[in-house]
Amino acid sequence: MQRPAESRPIQSPAESRQPPAASPVIEVRGLEVSFPSPSERTGERVLKAADDVSFALRPGEVLGLVGESGCGKSVTALSLLGLVPPPGRITGGSAVFEGADLLALPESTLQGIRGARISMIFQEPMTALNPVFTIGEQVAEVLRAHRRMDRARAWRGAVEALARVGIADAATRARAYPHEISGGMRQRAMIAMALACGPDVLIADEPTTALDVIVQAQIVDLLLEVQSATGLAVLFISHDLGVISEVADRVMVMYAGRLVEEAPAEALFSGPLHPYTRGLIDTLPGGAPGDATRRRLPAIPGTVPDLRALPQGCRFAERCPLAEDACRAAEPPLQEGADGRRVACFMAGPSFKAEP
Amino acid sequence: MSRYLLDRVVQSAIVLALMSFAIYALIGLMPGDPIDLMISADPKMTSEDAARLRALYGLDKPIIERYGNWLQAALGGDFGYSRMHAKPVLDVLVPALGNTAVLLGLSFVLSIAVALPLGVAAARRPYSRTDYAINLFAFAGISVPPFWLALLLIILFAVILGILPAGGVPAVGDGGFWEGARYLVLPVATLTIASIGGHTRYVRAAMLETLRQDYIQTARAKGLDQDLVVYKHALRNALIPVVTIVALNFGYLFSGALITETIFAYPGMGKLIFDAIMANDFNLALIALLFAALLTLLGNLLADIAYAALDPRISYR
Ligand SMILES: Nc1ncnc2c1ncn2[C@@H]1O[C@H](COP(=O)(O)OP(=O)(O)O)[C@@H](O)[C@H]1O
Ligand SMILES: [Mg+2]
Numbered sequence: 001m002q003r004p005a006e007s008r009p010i011q012s013p014a015e016s017r018q019p020p021a022a023s024p025v026i027e028v029r030g031l032e033v034s035f036p037s038p039s040e041r042t043g044e045r046v047l048k049a050a051d052d053v054s055f056a057l058r059p060g061e062v063l064g065l066v067g068e069s070g071c072g073k074s075v076t077a078l079s080l081l082g083l084v085p086p087p088g089r090i091t092g093g094s095a096v097f098e099g100a101d102l103l104a105l106p107e108s109t110l111q112g113i114r115g116a117r118i119s120m121i122f123q124e125p126m127t128a129l130n131p132v133f134t135i136g137e138q139v140a141e142v143l144r145a146h147r148r149m150d151r152a153r154a155w156r157g158a159v160e161a162l163a164r165v166g167i168a169d170a171a172t173r174a175r176a177y178p179h180e181i182s183g184g185m186r187q188r189a190m191i192a193m194a195l196a197c198g199p200d201v202l203i204a205d206e207p208t209t210a211l212d213v214i215v216q217a218q219i220v221d222l223l224l225e226v227q228s229a230t231g232l233a234v235l236f237i238s239h240d241l242g243v244i245s246e247v248a249d250r251v252m253v254m255y256a257g258r259l260v261e262e263a264p265a266e267a268l269f270s271g272p273l274h275p276y277t278r279g280l281i282d283t284l285p286g287g288a289p290g291d292a293t294r295r296r297l298p299a300i301p302g303t304v305p306d307l308r309a310l311p312q313g314c315r316f317a318e319r320c321p322l323a324e325d326a327c328r329a330a331e332p333p334l335q336e337g338a339d340g341r342r343v344a345c346f347m348a349g350p351s352f353k354a355e356p
Numbered sequence: 357m358s359r360y361l362l363d364r365v366v367q368s369a370i371v372l373a374l375m376s377f378a379i380y381a382l383i384g385l386m387p388g389d390p391i392d393l394m395i396s397a398d399p400k401m402t403s404e405d406a407a408r409l410r411a412l413y414g415l416d417k418p419i420i421e422r423y424g425n426w427l428q429a430a431l432g433g434d435f436g437y438s439r440m441h442a443k444p445v446l447d448v449l450v451p452a453l454g455n456t457a458v459l460l461g462l463s464f465v466l467s468i469a470v471a472l473p474l475g476v477a478a479a480r481r482p483y484s485r486t487d488y489a490i491n492l493f494a495f496a497g498i499s500v501p502p503f504w505l506a507l508l509l510i511i512l513f514a515v516i517l518g519i520l521p522a523g524g525v526p527a528v529g530d531g532g533f534w535e536g537a538r539y540l541v542l543p544v545a546t547l548t549i550a551s552i553g554g555h556t557r558y559v560r561a562a563m564l565e566t567l568r569q570d571y572i573q574t575a576r577a578k579g580l581d582q583d584l585v586v587y588k589h590a591l592r593n594a595l596i597p598v599v600t601i602v603a604l605n606f607g608y609l610f611s612g613a614l615i616t617e618t619i620f621a622y623p624g625m626g627k628l629i630f631d632a633i634m635a636n637d638f639n640l641a642l643i644a645l646l647f648a649a650l651l652t653l654l655g656n657l658l659a660d661i662a663y664a665a666l667d668p669r670i671s672y673r
Contacts, residue, residue: 083576107582115579122577127570131669132592142578177668193578 024056025097025201025233026080026118032092033075033084037308047307049075049088051257054334057201062227062234064248064265066241066280070304072257073237077203079103081120082110097201116146119194123206125186129178135189136162136174142196161192166222184215188222195226202227205237220246241280245269253277256304256315259334263341273343275320276300314346322347358671364660368653375649376430379642380423388636389415390439426642436639440632445643448628453647456624460613462540463547468602471552475559479567480586490556497553502612506546506619513542523620543620550612558601562594569593592666599662606655610648 033050049072057063065073078084080095080102095102097118102110114120122128130138139158143149149157155174162170165188178186187207194202204223208216224247227234236247244251244265251268253261253276261274272278279300302319305311311318313328320327326346334344391409395401410416414425429436435445478490514522520542526535566572567590575589576582614626621627625644632641664670 081577083573085573111579111581113579114577120577122570122574124570128574130571130575130589130593132596132667133589141580145578145580145584179669190574193574 025059026057028095029054030093033079034091035088048257057233060231061249062247064244064251065237066244067254071254081114115142116197118201119199120203121190121194121207124210125190139193146197161196165192201233203235260344273348274345275322276316379645435643438640440635440637445639452625452628463544466548467551471555475556478560479563494553494556502550509542543616543622546616558598562597566590566593596666600659603655603659607652
């Protein structure tokens with residue numbers, strides 16, 4: 001793993017002055033994840049799936065991460081657990097968790113953190129669960145690995161964990177194989193598995209995307225319930241701003257490998273600063289979820305640019321209604337305003353803010 | 357037993373019945389019958405004698421009728437008499453079957469015991485030096501014809517080094533376990549080497565496929581040890597296709613054993629069938645060939661059973 005030499009200190013003076021409750025559980029700085037890319041045309045050797053990503057996850061909050069598919073959300077999340085799929089590599093940055101840099105820890109130490117202190121759940125609970133083991137076994141396994149429980153105790157622990165996520169008759173259901181239970185139940189089993197060891201952080205990567213609307217709402221409720229009961233910090237990833245609006249306290253918007261905006265959820269939805277965020281909000285259907293009149297509005301025209309051949313300047317410029325020459329000349333940096341919000345846009349002035 | 361497996365057993369029985377007729381008819385088509393043998397053995401025999409004998413043995417009847425008679429006797433447990441060995445067919449068949457089972461069983465277990473760790477190691481680091489080395493080894497194993505390998509081993513270990521017998525079995529009275537084992541080494545080695553390559557490739561391919569699955573990422577995200585992820589979560593799934601294909605390939609393995617036995621003059625099914633056909637020992641050849649077919653059918657049935665046993669998503673109900 002290569003790390004830039006100017007790697008910054010673990011805590012900046014500004015944050016150390018804040019009350020301890022607000023000091024982040026995980027602080028990510030300048031994260032860069034690269035994939036070798038065989039693009040002869042541009043001569044480029046690597047693509048950056050995550051490029052200079054910095055953020056803090058605070059205790060007890062639900063931090064939303066949103067962006068269209070392929071923007072680097074999963075890669076960002078996986079890098080925190082050292083699970084970037086090869087040939088991808090972390091090529092820069094740090095992610096400090098309890099004083100240690102997750103990106104630099106040896107595999108053996110990471111193994112002790114994964115599933116115990118920082119857990120992750122995935123999009124497709126059918127494929128994310130192993131088809132040949134019962135769900136009870138798959139939960140019990142975590143307890144055996146991290147808590148050194150014997151088989152009998154781990155099984156009882158697994159049944160309890162399944163009951164805690166609202167699986168009725170957990171003692172019987174624990175003996176079911178993944179294909180024998182419903183999609184919602186499978187995702188509950190995934191959550192039970194993730195929470196079995198009482199982690200400090202839960203990373204939920206599109207946890208409701210594969211589920212139908214009603215089950216989706218149930219899983220969101222469950223996650224929020226669990227979160228407020230245990231006070232764990234959640235990084236909630238979705239390409240669907242609608243889901244994010246239901247769960248997140250704070251929202252980060254990612255575009256083509258970079259963070260382009262970050263704001264408290266209410267502020268973001270009432271007054272987005274970045275035209276990409278505005279575009280995402282505009283595609284949100286009006287009316288309440290489940291409302292029959294609710295329908296999708298047209299998406300933002302165009303697609304996410306090829307990460308192997310990024311345009312000069314702002315990555316969003318070619319799809320942006322506000323783009324000017326300045327946007328195509330240089331890439332706008334992610335800047336923090338007085339209100340603590342961050343945005344990477346030259347056009348994010350008061351005039352843009354004033355728009356309804 | 358479940359309905360599906362019952363159906364499969366019935367299907368296998370039908371296939372076996374059809375095979376028995378096909379084999380019976382094919383043997384009937386072979387030039388020469390027992391009466392021809394008697395004629396050549398006895399120059400004083402006239403053609404009237406021959407015709408009388410043919411009628412006596414029922415050889416003048418149409419093949420369907422002869423088959424019907426044979427089948428009736430066989431179903432009653434009477435497989436006839438081996439002329440060559442001058443013994444009931446079963447008395448000759450059973451020891452040969454046992455010898456082949458030892459040869460096949462040993463080489464199969466050895467082959468899997470080597471192929472499993474090799475295939476897994478190759479799949480864990482695809483396109484690494486380890487993987488290339490293992491692939492090279494596997495392709496070499498697949499490419500070498502067993503009969504050529506057998507001759508090579510005989511030349512090396514029996515002729516040049518003179519440390520192992522070139523073939524056959526211990527002389528009578530020179531028994532003893534270790535003496536018998538010495539005669540097994542080269543045939544077992546031949547069959548093992550001939551099948552390791554294929555088995556390694558199956559394991560590697562199946563492991564590569566399972567290691568890409570989402571549940572492997574989940575297992576790693578749970579903080580499980582790498583070896584546990586590979587040998588529990590991945591291998592357990594990879595075994596489903598491997599066991600199936602290996603069981604379905606049982607026929608190839610069996611025919612490989614027959615060739616190897618013939619080269620090493622090993623007294624198993626291969627040698628038995630070969631000698632019986634060469635000697636026009638119809639009763640023996642017929643039953644021996646049928647047993648070979650039966651074993652292959654059993655291999656296929658076993659594949660189905662193993663598939664259901666290994667994959668909880670499959671249930672034959
Ligand atoms: N296994 C991989 N091999 C090559 N490139 C990958 C791989 N996984 C992700 N990427 C690259 O990283 C980018 C971001 O992927 P991802 O984090 O999965 O996006 P998201 O989760 O936002 O949909 C992709 O557009 C792709 O270019
Ligand atoms: Mg994703």
